[in-house]
Amino acid sequence: MxxxxxxxxxxxxxxxxxxxxxxxxxxxxxxxxxxxxxxxxxxxxxxxxxxxxxxxxxxxxxxxxxxxxxxxxxxxxxxxxxxxxxxMRKMNKIYEFDLNSAIITSDSGVILENLNNYLFQYKYQMPWDLGARGSCLLGGNISTNAGGLNVVKHGLLRNYVLGLEVVLPNGKILNLLNKNRKDNTGTDLKQLFIGSEGTLGIITKANVLCIPIPNEKKVFFLELKSFQDVIKVQGFIKQIRNEQLLAFEFMEGKILHKNKHRHSGNKLPFEFQEDKYYVLLEIAGQSLNVDQFSLDMMEFTEEIVMDQSEKEAQFLWKLREEIAESMGKMGYVLKYDVSIPPDKFEWLVNEIYPKREGPFHVYYGHVGDGNVHINIVFESLSELHKEEDKIEQKLFGLVKSQGGSISAEHGIGQHKRKYMELQKGRDVLGCLSEIKSLFDPNGIMNPNKLL
Ligand SMILES: Cc1cc2nc3c(=O)[nH]c(=O)nc-3n(C[C@H](O)[C@H](O)[C@H](O)COP(=O)(O)OP(=O)(O)OC[C@H]3O[C@@H](n4cnc5c(N)ncnc54)[C@H](O)[C@@H]3O)c2cc1C
CATH class of the missing domain: 3.30.43.10 (Uridine Diphospho-n-acetylenolpyruvylglucosamine Reductase, domain 2)
Structure with missing residues (x-):
């Protein structure tokens, strides 16, 4: 330099x-x-x-x-x-939480977990949550329009960001900060920056609408015989407890089985058999009537485990949240997070690896949102790169054929950039490129990412 x-x-x-x-x-x-x-x-x-x-x-x-x-x-x-x-790590000041409006105003460099720790005194929390909560920052979450574990209940991040301060590539500071729940004054410019992955400007501050911490929460772990049963349980819960459903996460037995060695000192909820399917679901609200809920669930499973304490709830969540990290420890991982109708998850994986042969791979994720994560492990980076294109052309083609999305929540970055035309079509992509040129005519912001 x-x-x-x-x-x-x-x-x-x-x-x-x-x-x-x-x-x-x-x-x-x-x-x-x-x-x-x-x-x-x-x-x-x-x-x-x-x-x-x-x-x-x-x-x-x-x-x-x-x-x-x-x-x-x-x-x-x-x-x-x-x-x-x-x-942005050093831009980490929280300015205020307004208890009347439930809006937090903060620099963009605050760690998500720190925002929640701060909000705890008011009995409030951030409206999104993800496994990376201890490291990811507010601005990173907003720039990726992060999804996470509670989208099934609260919906998407972009609905909670009420205002932003953004620095444009030419240095101009755009004041889009706003603490009104309703601000219907024309085109909502801040939405352009949410999910734009740092290609249009740098987010420096935000106003976010927070949500109250629920009075009561309960985590359940279910063992199921087939993926079809997972879909049935999901449909049933959405019918009987939709307003209480906070999370609905699915995992294949083969990854939970493989991770058993990580918990030699702890009592696991199940033996975790490779050919079984597991669901972690959380309900929250008032008067949860958990005994009735467990009874209702028994229609689908022989055994159901329910947390008996906050510590146990955290342990059950850990089993789900450690999957990404544990796979990273096995080798080099190709990670996909696609949106398709949940009843197509199993079909999709079988199309990629018929009879589930090939390198070690699992699918898991936020079934409640129609978002599946497929992770494939390779021994070396060169092997991964050799297979990458072949897998992606097939996978994304299938996803598209089902009207799905090649990225449910992780975004595009450099990984999926070349598939943007497949996803968006030429006209939409052209329009997005024009917006990029308008904000960043010299192309200095995060080049060769997203578009
Ligand atoms: C264990 C684990 C679990 C995860 N679970 C989920 C999940 O459930 N759901 C989900 O959606 N994601 C998940 N992720 C992915 C990741 O955590 C999210 O994408 C997160 O929002 C990224 O935040 P970050 O602060 O790390 O941003 P970074 O990774 O640093 O940046 C992400 C993008 O935003 C841009 N950017 C960062 N800050 C700014 C800014 N201030 N202004 C403009 N652009 C900026 C960057 O250039 C980059 O393109 C997970 C990741 C891990 C490791």
């Missing part, structure tokens, strides 16, 4: 907010699949610094990558080449 550029950037952020050594954690993504070669990481502390950085980079045609918790699973948060990384 040219020393003049370094000096200019250092002048903007100060010597303590520019890193030029030990950049591996910033250059490498969570899966160790995407590795960039940036030589500079900036950690601005104010919106004004972000603005000055972008203005300077824009004037000097320097490309940048906004980075939050770097837990993204599509290679969007790391550079492809030597783009400058703008890490």
């Amino acid at each position: 040219n020393s003049k550029i370094k000096l200019a950037l250092e002048k903007i952020v100060g010597t303590t907010n520019i890193l030029t050594q030990d950049l591996n954690p910033f250059n490498t993504d969570w899966m160790n699949k995407y590795v960039g070669s940036s030589e500079i990481v900036l950690t601005p502390q104010t919106t004004d610094q972000v603005s000055q950085i972008l203005r300077f980079c824009n004037e000097n045609a320097l490309k940048v990558v906004p980075q939050s918790g770097n837990t993204g699973l599509v290679g969007g948060s790391v550079p492809i080449k030597d783009e400058i990384i703008i890490s």
